[in-house]
Amino acid sequence: xxxxxxxxxxxxxxxxxxxxxxxxxxxxxxxxxxxxxxxEGQAVLRLEYEVYEPLAVKEGETILSEATxxxxxxxxxAVHRAGLMELGEAAVVxxxxxxxxxxxxxxxxxxxxxxxxxxxxxxxxHYASGKTEWVNCRRCAxxx
Amino acid sequence: xxxxxxxxxxxxxxxxxxxxxxxxxxxxxxxxxxxxxxxEGQAVLRLEYEVYEPLAVKEGETILSEATxxxxxxxxxAVHRAGLMELGEAAVVxxxxxxxxxxxxxxxxxxxxxxxxxxxxxxxxHYASGKTEWVNCRRCAxxx
Amino acid sequence: MQxxxxxxxxxxxxxxxxxxxxxxxxxxxxxxxxxxxSRYAELQAWESSLVAINDEMARWDSxxxxxxxxxxxxPVAGG
Amino acid sequence: MQxxxxxxxxxxxxxxxxxxxxxxxxxxxxxxxxxxxSRYAELQAWESSLVAINDEMARWDSxxxxxxxxxxxxPVAGG
Numbered sequence: 001x002x003x004x005x006x007x008x009x010x011x012x013x014x015x016x017x018x019x020x021x022x023x024x025x026x027x028x029x030x031x032x033x034x035x036x037x038x039x040e041g042q043a044v045l046r047l048e049y050e051v052y053e054p055l056a057v058k059e060g061e062t063i064l065s066e067a068t069x070x071x072x073x074x075x076x077x078a079v080h081r082a083g084l085m086e087l088g089e090a091a092v093v094x095x096x097x098x099x100x101x102x103x104x105x106x107x108x109x110x111x112x113x114x115x116x117x118x119x120x121x122x123x124x125x126h127y128a129s130g131k132t133e134w135v136n137c138r139r140c141a142x143x144x
Numbered sequence: 145x146x147x148x149x150x151x152x153x154x155x156x157x158x159x160x161x162x163x164x165x166x167x168x169x170x171x172x173x174x175x176x177x178x179x180x181x182x183x184e185g186q187a188v189l190r191l192e193y194e195v196y197e198p199l200a201v202k203e204g205e206t207i208l209s210e211a212t213x214x215x216x217x218x219x220x221x222a223v224h225r226a227g228l229m230e231l232g233e234a235a236v237v238x239x240x241x242x243x244x245x246x247x248x249x250x251x252x253x254x255x256x257x258x259x260x261x262x263x264x265x266x267x268x269x270h271y272a273s274g275k276t277e278w279v280n281c282r283r284c285a286x287x288x
Numbered sequence: 289m290q291x292x293x294x295x296x297x298x299x300x301x302x303x304x305x306x307x308x309x310x311x312x313x314x315x316x317x318x319x320x321x322x323x324x325x326s327r328y329a330e331l332q333a334w335e336s337s338l339v340a341i342n343d344e345m346a347r348w349d350s351x352x353x354x355x356x357x358x359x360x361x362x363p364v365a366g367g
Numbered sequence: 368m369q370x371x372x373x374x375x376x377x378x379x380x381x382x383x384x385x386x387x388x389x390x391x392x393x394x395x396x397x398x399x400x401x402x403x404x405s406r407y408a409e410l411q412a413w414e415s416s417l418v419a420i421n422d423e424m425a426r427w428d429s430x431x432x433x434x435x436x437x438x439x440x441x442p443v444a445g446g
Contacts, residue, residue, distance in 0.1 A: 014158070023181035023231055029252075030174045031245065033446045037167040049445075050376050052438070054422050056445075080445060087167055092446045101175065101256060108173075109249050112446060118424075120417070120438075121445035122376035134377040136415075136442040177367045193366075194297050196359070198343050200366075224366060236367045256367060262345075264338070264359075265366035266297035278298040280336075280363040 003076065004060030006053050008083045011090050020075045020097045027101035029108040033092040035085055039135070043128035049091065051082040052120040063114045071107035073098040078111060080121060091123075147220065148204030150197050152227040155234050164219045164241045171245035173252040177236040179229055183279070187272035193235065195226040196264040207258045215251035217242040222255060224265060235267075289313070289354040293324060298362045299337075302330040317341070317358055318348040324360075336363045368392070368433040372403060377441040378416075381409040396420070396437055397427040403439075415442045 064076045075097040094111045098104040123135040208220045219241040238255045242248040267279040295303045314320035317339040338361040374382045393399035396418040404410045417440040
């Protein structure tokens with residue numbers, strides 16, 4: 001199983017977590033990014049992620065390798081959704097297993113922080129008003 | 145559902161996570177404490193937790209309330225196993241949901257750190273050698 | 289006065305009992321614990337032990353009253 | 368020389384196309400992007416935009432060669 005993957009279907013959390021179990025590990029930290037119902041005062045109905053998969057997968061693997069080396073954890077994986085999503089679904093899940101908890105927390109935090117700024121992934125919010133907007137890109141969106 | 149609970153059965157992770165979903169939250173952090181197969185060089189076969197439930201539940205609720213106030217998170221819960229457990233099972237699970245991820249990580253970390261030092265819970269390890277030992281209590285155990 | 293003592297985990301195994309009712313003049317859990325140790329050779333002090341009185345966490349120098357239940361907790365190890 | 372340009376997300380919507388092949392003398396992605404902006408009024412620069420060349424992350428002052436595919440990424444927002 002690849003450590004970083006992109007999927008257009010709901011993330012199977014049991015399957016995801018299952019791949020990370022390890023009898024040497026006493027600590028497991030999982031982060032999930034959920035679709036909120038509001039962003040900057042606007043009611044969000046659903047989201048759409050555009051993912052440039054070849055580079056997202058390559059960069060995602062790089063980030064997981066960095067975390068493994070830097071924090072000395074034993075297992076790490078992440079999965080990101082692509083396409084249209086509904087409220088309450090997980091857009092991204094990161095899991096880290098390690099003998100002890102300090103490095104599991106630090107590594108999990110590192111992975112999600114890096115994924116958010118380095119992966120070629122774009123989020124379009126669909127609002128109750130009927131408008132859509134590319135997140136992080138207000139000026140582009142005004143013209144888009 | 146109580147935010148802090150003790151159970152003698154395997155923790156149902158879907159149910160646990162389900163109680164924490166919240167459309168206002170964009171971040172969810174979950175910590176799991178797993179039974180490792182080794183501790184300080186000895187092969188661990190299984191574990192036994194003794195829990196003094198009346199006080200453990202009271203103190204667990206207090207810790208979750210502290211985390212909620214201190215970090216401004218929206219939802220937090222935790223569950224701890226009691227009795228005999230096998231390798232690979234989760235002994236404790238902590239979940240925190242919040243609008244943003246920074247406080248979800250910090251609050252989850254706070255809760256597990258505090259649970260470990262404040263709850264009247266004792267861990268007895270059963271080793272491959274046939275010996276047992278109360279963790280954190282080597283001198284007591286020598287006489288026990 | 290009369291108080292109830294409860295031993296947990298390694299303390300219970302060292303004392304060979306879970307609970308007992310004792311006549312004591314001990315005014316704090318610390319003094320009471322020392323009395324108990326004098327009865328059970330295997331009961332060792334342990335620096336990060338905790339104590340509770342009537343299901344409330346307490347300090348080793350808290351005050352004990354008639355009829356209180358004093359709980360002796362060896363070093364905890366949850367999680 | 369000839370290079371292929373790919374636009375993503377908001378950039379694709381602003382340019383009205385996903386990909387195009389252009390004749391250019393631009394030596395870096397920055398110069399190439401400015402040329403593209405001169406053709407598409409709605410294509411705005413954006414300070415945290417990223418760029419890749421042939422599926423490798425690159426810098427705005429990296430060198431472009433004949434036949435390269437240059438990918439323009441508006442500010443990313445994963446997670």
